[in-house]
Amino acid sequence: MTPRPPLRPLDDALAALLAHAQPLAGTETVSSFEADGRVLAEDLVSALQVPPQDNSSMDGYAVRSAEIADEGVPLPVSQRIPAGAAAQPLQPGTAARIFTGATVPQGADAIVMQEDTEPLDDGRVRILRVPSRGQWIRASGEDITRGSTVLARGDRIGPAAQGLAASIGRDKLQVARRPRVALFSTGDELVMPGTVAPEAMRPGAIYNSNRFFLRSLLQRLGCEVRDLGIVPDQREATVLALREASRDNDLILTSGGVSVGEEDHIKPAVQQLGSLDLWQISMKPGKPFAYGRVADAHFIGLPGNPVSSFVTFLLLVRPFLLKLQGATQIAPTAVRLPAHFDWPRADKRREFLRARRNAEGGLELFPNQSSGVLTSTVWADGLIDVAGGQSIARGDLVRFLPLAELLA
Structure with missing residues (x-):
């Protein structure tokens, strides 16, 4: 034999x-709406800054920080800037009412959130907290700069990447077939x-x-x-x-x-x-x-x-x-977690045990590790990678592969 x-x-x-x-x-072009799970066949290079202009991250008032040396300074409100509206240059000695996402007016260098202000009956606003330069302002290009590659060929697209592609204006994407x-x-x-x-x-x-x-x-x-x-x-x-x-x-x-x-x-x-x-x-x-x-x-x-x-x-x-499909990231990311069990019967083969994390941050083992027990794959949230000939004692750090990543 x-x-x-x-x-x-x-x-x-x-x-x-x-x-x-x-x-x-071969590749195909798909709507960015339909690209979840697909693999990019092109680099996505941004043709714009994101955000395109400095904008406010708070509802409040746009001011010149140098004009507010002390708490309680009252300023007249010279304009109102909702998101999507054009802003006029900020007049010296005034504040601009501004809302989240709105363009910061030229001349302003800080946002005072509305919780730190007090509107007055005469149309002015009292600034209750001295602002620091740049506070609550999202700078142009803070997220993405013009000409940068935001997603690379070989990246696998998920919901966040779909949103990222949309944020630079891409409604269609070239993907692997x-x-x-x-x-x-x-x-x-x-x-x-x-x-x-x-x-x-x-x-x-x-x-x-x-x-x-x-x-x-x-x-x-x-x-x-x-x-x-x-x-x-x-x-x-x-x-x-x-x-x-x-x-x-x-x-x-x-x-x-x-x-x-x-x-x-x-x-x-x-x-x-x-x-x-x-x-x-x-x-x-x-x-x-x-x-x-x-x-x-x-x-x-x-x-x-x-x-x-x-x-x-x-x-x-x-x-x-x-x-x-040309994906560049194909290996799962393992984490090291403590075993909250004993596994004394080492096998000569490399073994993958069905386990899940518990409230104490350790791993519990499904009691029946037979290859016919499909319930173990539903109960588990990952696989413990055990080298051939290795036993496990309670408290040992083991290599854990989360199923959330493997099933994505």
């Missing part, structure tokens, strides 16, 4: 995977919810949960998803499904059938149609992970156990898809 090759370390597998993920050719992904599951045991009532399920049957979360994860990453459903555990059916999936798609993503059982047909079918370049990773959950090519399409095979499929998607497929 030919000995199996050693399991591939996760970091080596990820590096090899990303080496295959060359950015897709969406990856086209064909998705299917394998397994004679799989049943779609809604087709069979729970009480009518045949022995050994399970509902196909992977198809639901994988489809959503792909869509969150900006992919066009072609759902090919469930493929039976037959070699010929698997070959036909892979051949069809390879047409006009950038990636084929499957779950199940990539292990070493007699009913696992994905590996030989991929090898029949193309190549299998990566198989089995030293990680838990998620060892039976595969990468290869079928015709012109990338192929990634995920394990069938739901937690394994979920975790390998987040740690391997997510960065792969981001790189296909």
Whole structure:
């Protein structure tokens, strides 16, 4: 019997995977309203200052600070400046009534907020607090200077970036085209919810949960998803499904059938149609992970156990898809937090434990870390990254990957 090759370390597998993920050719122009989650294919350079002129950050009065040496100085009000109105130069010895966002008049160098003033019956205003030069004034260009790059090619757009693009007048953005992904599951045991009532399920049957979360994860990453459903555990059916999936798609993503059982047909079918370049990773959950090519399409095979499929998607497929779109930030940001549990049973593989933060600032562990317990992924708010052979004692600082970032 030919000995199996050693399991591939996760970091080596990820590096090899990303080496295959060359950015897709082609871009498209989308409305800034519709750009959430897309990856910029251009630098956004501002043609203006933001804010365009000095403006007030408070409702109050615009004044010359040098004219107010003591508290209680009364000044006549020479003009009223609401936001969006043109301001006239401030007359010496006067104050201008001004509102938040309004342009500061020429000659004024401070804003006294209205809580520090007292309107008088004769139309003047008493200044109750001596202002300092520049107070409550937002300077022109304080946020963005003309000619600066506010968002760079490869940045992934979120709601704040959409607002930033709008603030420099961009209603349309050039973005990387969406990856086209064909998705299917394998397994004679799989049943779609809604087709069979729970009480009518045949022995050994399970509902196909992977198809639901994988489809959503792909869509969150900006992919066009072609759902090919469930493929039976037959070699010929698997070959036909892979051949069809390879047409006009950038990636084929499957779950199940990539292990070493007699009913696992994905590996030989991929090898029949193309190549299998990566198989089995030293990680838990998620060892039976595969990468290869079928015709012109990338192929990634995920394990069938739901937690394994979920975790390998987040740690391997997510960065792969981001790189296909030209994203520059693809690695999640880990934080160090104290373990509020003991984990004495070290595994030789690198392990990812489902955990969540508690009110004391530490991490609690879900009690059942089995790769079939999908409830752990809902309960958890992150994954603890445990090196192979490492045990954890209460109080140890551990590497924590927040799911909020991985699921964004």
